[in-house]
Amino acid sequence: AYEVIETIDQKDYDKFEEELGDLLMQVLLNAQIAKDEGRFDILGVIKKISEKLIRRHPHVFGDLIVKDSQEILQNWERIKSEERAEKDENSLMDGIPINLPALIQARKVQSRASRVGFDWDKAEDVIKKVDEEIIELKESLNKLDKESIEEEIGDILFSIVNLSRFLEVEPEGALRKTTAKFIKRFRKMESIIANKGKSITDFDLAGLDEIWDSIKEDEQRS
Structure with a gap:
């Protein structure tokens, strides 16, 4: 998947075609392994993604009328909340893959919190938070506290991801x-x-x- 992204960034469409093939091979290979183990097959994979797309886009595939993109997002979150409830996932944070790249995971966590109003008011507030975290890092450096330094570095990165979200910049x-x-x-x-x-x-x-x-x-x- 990362090699696909690289070819997109480089606008190397011959390589893009090749890497999409490699990615597709992984999907087909794993589906075949699952079929051999009696779990599911490629048709089941296609069926599930089709059902998910239809279920999550009632304004496209159904009769739901929405007035703007914000209402689409709110409806999307409502549908996903219903899906989480069916899976006994009670927290808004449930279902976020723990193996995602850290920047992407942080962005997803912040976006979900934002959808229920737990968020900063404006980018300037986030910048102040970044400055605050840098001061705390300097204090940890003065104490030579390795564990605290690691924690503060994490806080800075998390705050930077938050700032990028406000500025509509993809941190990754x-x-x-x-x-x-x-x-x-x-x-x-x-x-x-x-x-x-x-x-x-x-x-x-x-x-x-x-x-x-x-x-x-x-x-x-x-």
Whole structure:
């Protein structure tokens, strides 16, 4: 799935086609294994997703009339609440996969809390919370408390995800783009150093920073 996302980001549609095939193979393979074990087959998989789509979109497949996207979301949450009740999932937080990437999981948790009004009023409030968590991290650093440091780092990340939600920025995608930007610049730095006939280990931090800054300046000019 992550390789599919990468091809989408790179707009490499030949590779995208290939990776979709790999993803589809995993679905078919696991469905076949389940069939061999007498559990279910691919037709059952298709039937379940079809039923779910129809059930959760009565404004598309049924007679329900909605006036805006907010009402669609509210109706979606009502339907999912009914589904959770049928599964004996009593908490709004039930059903969120624990193995999701942490940023995505945090975003889902915050979105569910927001739907019932447990949320900040505006982005500025979240920024204050980020600042507050950074102060608490500094206090933990002064105490050299490893467990507390880890907790405060987690609080900062959670608050940043919350801020991204308010600003309508997907945190996973934003971080992926920044990581890709870092990789691109690092490779450029390696290339510049190689063209000088040197190794990256020949430079101290100040020398590497100088090359790095020149790369950023070139990007800004282009």
